[in-house]
Amino acid sequence: MSELVNLEVNGTTYPVQIALDRNLSGVLRDEVGLTGTKEGCDDCECGACMVLLDGQPINSCSYLAAQAQGRSITTVEGLAEGDELHPLQRNILATGGVQCGFCTPGMLMSAQALLDRNPDPTDEEIRIGLSGNLCRCTGYARILAAVQATAVELNSTSSS
Amino acid sequence: MTVTELPPFVRADGPDKVSGSGRYTADLTLTGMLHAAFRYPDVAHGRITRIDTSAAEAMPGVLAVMTDADVPDVHYTWAVADRTLFARDIVRFEGEVIAAVAAISPEIAKAAAAAIEVDIEPLPVVNDIEEALAEGAPLVHEDWASHTADDGIIRDGNLAIYSALQRGDADAAMASAATVVSSRYVADASHAAPIEPRAIVAQWEGEKVTIWTSTQVPYDARDGVCETLQLPASQVRIIVPHLGGGFGGKCGFHFEAHIAALARKAKRPVKLVFSRWEEFVAPDRRREGMIVELTTGLDADGRIVARKGWVGIDNGAYMADCAFFPQLAAMHVAGPYNIDHLSIDAKLAYTNHQPSGSVRAPTAPQGCWALESHTDELAAAAGLSPVEFRRRNLVDTGTTGPMGQTFDEIGALRVLEAAHAAAEGSGPLAENEALGLAVGWWPSFAVPAGAYAKMHGDGSVQLITGAQECGTGAVMTLRYLAAEELGIDVEKIQLVYQDTGAAPFGPGATGSQTLLNHGRAVETATRDIAEQLRELAAEQLEAAPGDIVLADGVASVAGTPTASIAIDELAGIAAGGNLLISSGTADVPEYPTLEGSHCVGDQGMAAWLAPQFSCHVAKVRVDRDTGVTRVLDVFAAHDNGTILNPIGAHGQVEGGILMGVGQALTEGTQYGDDGTQLNAGLLEYKLQTIADAPNIHTTFIEIPTANAGPKGSKGLAEAPNVATAAAIANGIAQVVGAHVTQLPMTAERVWDTANGTADQNGASA
Ligand code: FES
Ligand code: FES
Numbered sequence: 001m002s003e004l005v006n007l008e009v010n011g012t013t014y015p016v017q018i019a020l021d022r023n024l025s026g027v028l029r030d031e032v033g034l035t036g037t038k039e040g041c042d043d044c045e046c047g048a049c050m051v052l053l054d055g056q057p058i059n060s061c062s063y064l065a066a067q068a069q070g071r072s073i074t075t076v077e078g079l080a081e082g083d084e085l086h087p088l089q090r091n092i093l094a095t096g097g098v099q100c101g102f103c104t105p106g107m108l109m110s111a112q113a114l115l116d117r118n119p120d121p122t123d124e125e126i127r128i129g130l131s132g133n134l135c136r137c138t139g140y141a142r143i144l145a146a147v148q149a150t151a152v153e154l155n156s157t158s159s160s
Numbered sequence: 161m162t163v164t165e166l167p168p169f170v171r172a173d174g175p176d177k178v179s180g181s182g183r184y185t186a187d188l189t190l191t192g193m194l195h196a197a198f199r200y201p202d203v204a205h206g207r208i209t210r211i212d213t214s215a216a217e218a219m220p221g222v223l224a225v226m227t228d229a230d231v232p233d234v235h236y237t238w239a240v241a242d243r244t245l246f247a248r249d250i251v252r253f254e255g256e257v258i259a260a261v262a263a264i265s266p267e268i269a270k271a272a273a274a275a276i277e278v279d280i281e282p283l284p285v286v287n288d289i290e291e292a293l294a295e296g297a298p299l300v301h302e303d304w305a306s307h308t309a310d311d312g313i314i315r316d317g318n319l320a321i322y323s324a325l326q327r328g329d330a331d332a333a334m335a336s337a338a339t340v341v342s343s344r345y346v347a348d349a350s351h352a353a354p355i356e357p358r359a360i361v362a363q364w365e366g367e368k369v370t371i372w373t374s375t376q377v378p379y380d381a382r383d384g385v386c387e388t389l390q391l392p393a394s395q396v397r398i399i400v401p402h403l404g405g406g407f408g409g410k411c412g413f414h415f416e417a418h419i420a421a422l423a424r425k426a427k428r429p430v431k432l433v434f435s436r437w438e439e440f441v442a443p444d445r446r447r448e449g450m451i452v453e454l455t456t457g458l459d460a461d462g463r464i465v466a467r468k469g470w471v472g473i474d475n476g477a478y479m480a481d482c483a484f485f486p487q488l489a490a491m492h493v494a495g496p497y498n499i500d501h502l503s504i505d506a507k508l509a510y511t512n513h514q515p516s517g518s519v520r521a522p523t524a525p526q527g528c529w530a531l532e533s534h535t536d537e538l539a540a541a542a543g544l545s546p547v548e549f550r551r552r553n554l555v556d557t558g559t560t561g562p563m564g565q566t567f568d569e570i571g572a573l574r575v576l577e578a579a580h581a582a583a584e585g586s587g588p589l590a591e592n593e594a595l596g597l598a599v600g601w602w603p604s605f606a607v608p609a610g611a612y613a614k615m616h617g618d619g620s621v622q623l624i625t626g627a628q629e630c631g632t633g634a635v636m637t638l639r640y641l642a643a644e645e646l647g648i649d650v651e652k653i654q655l656v657y658q659d660t661g662a663a664p665f666g667p668g669a670t671g672s673q674t675l676l677n678h679g680r681a682v683e684t685a686t687r688d689i690a691e692q693l694r695e696l697a698a699e700q701l702e703a704a705p706g707d708i709v710l711a712d713g714v715a716s717v718a719g720t721p722t723a724s725i726a727i728d729e730l731a732g733i734a735a736g737g738n739l740l741i742s743s744g745t746a747d748v749p750e751y752p753t754l755e756g757s758h759c760v761g762d763q764g765m766a767a768w769l770a771p772q773f774s775c776h777v778a779k780v781r782v783d784r785d786t787g788v789t790r791v792l793d794v795f796a797a798h799d800n801g802t803i804l805n806p807i808g809a810h811g812q813v814e815g816g817i818l819m820g821v822g823q824a825l826t827e828g829t830q831y832g833d834d835g836t837q838l839n840a841g842l843l844e845y846k847l848q849t850i851a852d853a854p855n856i857h858t859t860f861i862e863i864p865t866a867n868a869g870p871k872g873s874k875g876l877a878e879a880p881n882v883a884t885a886a887a888i889a890n891g892i893a894q895v896v897g898a899h900v901t902q903l904p905m906t907a908e909r910v911w912d913t914a915n916g917t918a919d920q921n922g923a924s925a
Contacts, residue, residue: 029187030189034180035180035183035184035187036179036180036181037180038184038186038355038356038404039186039357039433040355040356040357040404040436041357041436041841041842042435042436043436043841043842043843045436045841045842045843046355046436046842048355075180076178076179076180077179077180077181079179080179085175085178085179089178089179092178093170093171093174093175093178094168096166096169096633096807096808096810096811098171098174098177098178099405099631099632099633099811099815100354100355100356100402100403100404100405100406100630100631101173101174101176101177101178101182101402101404101631102184102354102355102356102404102405103355104177104178105178105180108178126850127850127851127853128851130849130850131849131850131851132849133849133850134355134842134847134849135355135850136353136354136355136405136407136815136819136847137405137631137632137811137815138811138814138815138818139811139813139814139815139816139817139818139853139856140814140818140849140850140853141814141853141855141856142807142810142811142814143850144850144853
């Protein structure tokens with residue numbers, strides 16, 4: 001059974017005709033056309049599909065698309081302001097926290113959610129905040145450094 | 161250095177990857193595209209007695225169903241051609257493809273694959289290396305004598321490949337030893353587990369097929385398609401979009417031909433995206449399970465006088481690229497030590513497991529773990545500290561390795577001292593904490609590679625390379641080498657890569673050889689353009705070409721900086737006449753010679769070009785009540801020659817070490833009695849998270865190395881994955897008082913070792 005569902009993604013509303021059992025990651029990728037959200041397992045194990053739903057991080061592979069109607073969805077494509085990369089995106093490149101990049105979108109969304117609720121996290125809090133995102137390439141040190149650098153940068157801009 | 165203190169490295173693919181605009185294979189959609197699903201057996205070994213595809217074919221939305229009957233009759237794979245695209249008569253492991261379906265949706269494709277009726281009569285399962293090699297074992301390949309194979313391969317029961325290293329007289333020397341220690345170590349199989357599951361899209365236009373695929377080795381993939389579907393290379397084009405990691409798991413030729421064949425039959429583009437379960441069970445690139453038995457004799461000063469060894473390796477059901485594993489594993493258990501009398505037998509055994517293949521530093525982490533655990537046992541027997549024992553026995557500049565290779569300048573002892581000093585300086589240890597140390601080595605692989613370069617009329621450059629970026633940044637670093645040759649800004653250089661239709665041959669992202677080989681090709685190609693620029697500038701400036709210097713975007717006369725012309729301007733002049741185009745192939749460095757040794761079943765792995773050395777010291781904490789080990793810090797020192805890209809190099813060491821932590825503690829494939837994997841999922845097969853990650857402190861001992869890569873560099877990506885598990889093992893042993901003899905060293909195995917209840921199969925003899 002398919003139904004017309006309105007999904008608000010990165011501030012734009014997309015009407016999509018979808019079966020009610022479809023997961024959000026699949027609908028974002030195949031119907032909305034935003035493939036920045038990745039799928040590494042389809043089973044809540046890897047975090048590659050992380051998006052924000054009303055600001056909360058969720059594994060979109062394991063969330064029904066229809067349930068996201070009426071809520072605001074943010075994907076990695078919604079992080080940058082126009083052509084200007086978000087500080088998290090800029091910093092994860094500068095520190096060397098991107099290798100294959102497949103975990104990166106999910107990692108960035110978890111980091112964004114963390115900094116939104118805790119603008120000045122400790123190392124331990126960053127580790128806990130990102131522990132649902134697997135990265136096989138980097139060993140995580142440079143991802144950790146990118147989040148630290150972003151927190152410092154955002155705090156200095158907000159206090160100046 | 162902390163992460164922010166390194167010189168900047170701008171990844172050309174970085175903005176794509178952080179913004180979400182970069183396309184990976186699974187992100188591609190073509191008009192009219194169908195979706196593929198495979199049908200697998202439910203057993204690890206059996207005889208197919210009936211396949212009926214009629215119900216699947218009759219399902220609405222199904223456009224093609226294929227089995228062995230629908231493809232050319234070709235057996236393939238390197239060394240022993242033991243494999244067909246689809247199972248024929250016998251299935252030999254749980255992830256073998258019996259049939260494939262293309263349908264208008266992934267759901268219909270899956271339902272149709274399930275609707276194919278397959279009757280399989282179970283056969284006895286070969287589930288273990290020693291069982292496989294035992295007299296009278298059921299055969300994995302009854303008929304393998306009929307397959308073509310490389311010369312010198314002995315086809316004996318389930319013994320796929322046999323190699324033996326021999327030097328001196330190990331028996332006589334052992335008899336004279338003051339101390340003799342024997343050990344047995346057993347490592348489980350494990351996985352590359354890239355976060356991107358593999359994906360393939362194939363589309364035909366007339367007689368030509370374009371295949372977008374998540375492979376590390378585009379040319380191997382192309383050659384596999386050509387061989388199995390009997391097509392000329394000119395009709396097959398492989399394009400790799402961004403690749404979401406590989407670690408060897410995406411080396412080799414995998415499923416490109418299945419999808420191309422489906423697309424041809426269905427007359428539509430077809431896409432395959434693997435589930436995580438498929439990623440665990442189907443590819444022929446699993447890290448091999450291994451058994452290592454070592455006996456080493458020492459003299460009264462704690463110097464090694466002889467070593468004897470036996471290595472058993474699980475090949476799985478088909479030959480992927482394991483032919484060289486026995487010899488390579490034997491080298492790893494011989495180790496980077498001065499040993500005049502050596503005798504090591506290594507056997508690769510067919511089993512009914514998923515085929516093994518080159519996963520990041522194949523055979524090395526397990527071999528090093530066994531050897532370096534044994535080495536700490538030797539140190540204890542000799543009454544020496546682990547570091548002192550290694551000081552006395554390690555190879556170094558001017559000494560001769562276990563197979564008779566005399567080393568030019570190497571950093572074996574320097575990495576030992578550097579890692580040891582860094583760890584010792586890190587402060588006191590708490591209760592149940594220890595520092596475990598291990599040394600590893602790894603060869604560099606020299607192979608042919610090519611590059612084209614062209615400078616456009618505006619001074620921008622395209623570098624067309626057969627190199628494959630799997631995430632390491634090695635391909636991205638090629639721009640820096642080109643910019644330096646040409647004296648222009650790196651931002652002016654654009655890469656064209658991962659397209660067999662455009663670029664000259666390259667061996668792919670395999671064997672840590674991207675910069676080593678493609679770097680030399682890129683240097684050669686861009687040096688040619690630099691020469692052309694010098695000649696043009698010499699004409700313009702009325703000077704000799706040899707006096708022209710290219711730097712900062714300007715060609716100037718040496719000693720007369722005012723006599724200069726912008727390189728962009730030269731490019732504009734060339735655009736009206738002789739175009740600035742070039743090609744380069746790298747001369748392959750010569751492999752060193754060996755003396756006084758002998759290899760049975762030689763696969764060319766005993767002479768090591770530009771060997772890389774590493775020492776890792778792991779600070780571990782073991783919870784004695786639960787057996788849970790935490791790795792707090794790893795102090796790593798590496799000799800990888802000249803470091804070309806510091807951020808990239810640190811990233812490789814950090815990623816390799818964390819993979820090593822996983823191999824040490826949690827990553828092991830468990831098999832049921834029926835030969836199927838019990839933990840083929842990321843919840844059951846646990847990768848390390850950021851919460852588990854130790855702090856990693858890396859030192860590079862930079863020795864510019866002759867007869868190696870650009871500027872004296874060696875390979876780098878695999879070496880960091882060699883010694884970590886061994887270092888952790890030696891730390892755990894210090895805390896619990898005995899060596900854990902099975903890998904991974906799970907909490908249960910550590911607890912059993914600490915409490916004297918360990919499984920005797922893996923226990924020290
Ligand atoms: S794809 Fe959603 S957690 Fe892995
Ligand atoms: S960068 Fe490859 S998985 Fe994280």
